[in-house]
Amino acid sequence: EPEVTQTPSHQVTQMGQEVILRCVPISNHLYFYWYRQILGQKVEFLVSFYNNEISEKSEIFDDQFSVERPDGSNFTLKIRSTKLEDSAMYFCARTTGGTEAFFGQGTRLTVV
Amino acid sequence: GENVEQHPSTLSVQEGDSAVIKCTYSDSASNYFPWYKQELGKRPQLIIDIRSNVGEKKDQRIAVTLNKTAKHFSLHITETQPEDSAVYFCAASKNNQGGKLIFGQGTELSVKP
Numbered sequence: 001e002p003e004v005t006q007t008p009s010h011q012v013t014q015m016g017q018e019v020i021l022r023c024v025p026i027s028n029h030l031y032f033y034w035y036r037q038i039l040g041q042k043v044e045f046l047v048s049f050y051n052n053e054i055s056e057k058s059e060i061f062d063d064q065f066s067v068e069r070p071d072g073s074n075f076t077l078k079i080r081s082t083k084l085e086d087s088a089m090y091f092c093a094r095t096t097g098g099t100e101a102f103f104g105q106g107t108r109l110t111v112v
Numbered sequence: 113g114e115n116v117e118q119h120p121s122t123l124s125v126q127e128g129d130s131a132v133i134k135c136t137y138s139d140s141a142s143n144y145f146p147w148y149k150q151e152l153g154k155r156p157q158l159i160i161d162i163r164s165n166v167g168e169k170k171d172q173r174i175a176v177t178l179n180k181t182a183k184h185f186s187l188h189i190t191e192t193q194p195e196d197s198a199v200y201f202c203a204a205s206k207n208n209q210g211g212k213l214i215f216g217q218g219t220e221l222s223v224k225p
Contacts, residue, residue: 103155
């Protein structure tokens with residue numbers, strides 16, 4: 001399967017700081033997603049992004065979160081003021097128009 | 113709201129035995145049901161999926177069944193091997209394109225040699 005690359009693999013940040021997680025999909029991917037997985041728990045949907053717009057977001061995706069595709073390539077998730085409970089694995093995922101979703105390797109965010 | 117329930121949360125089998133993991137979904141509009149395998153510290157990897165117009169699908173040692181009436185779907189792994197040990201997640205989606213995945217809570221499968 002075509003790769004989705006995420007950077008960084010691990011990010012440690014102070015509570016209250018802003019973090020930006022990055023995803024580099026292949027150009028023909030149509031839909032992009034961010035999911036979150038708190039350690040030992042299930043994978044939770046955050047937001048989907050299509051044609052440079054948010055198409056759907058969950059209750060978790062509040063005003064502290066934002067997504068954009070600033071240069072037409074990288075797909076970013078920004079958390080403005082991190083909280084301890086934001087500590088989790090964050091996965092970028094993509095589809096090419098069908099429903100099969102393939103995940104990047106994830107970014108482990110640790111808020112201290 | 114949309115919900116996917118998965119059972120059991122842990123499953124231990126002897127190598128060579130079969131393993132069955134079951135999920136139920138709440139939204140009758142769901143039409144796509146993938147299964148993901150997640151090894152420790154790794155990303156979820158799609159192993160098999162089924163769409164609502166099919167009742168069963170098989171790929172070598174793994175198979176998935178779907179009962180739309182009961183809103184149940186199951187993963188069956190035959191002839192289990194130690195490398196099958198992982199956490200398995202079911203999920204459901206209700207859009208044909210771009211639909212979000214609603215995941216179950218996961219099943220930690222342990223295959224003992």
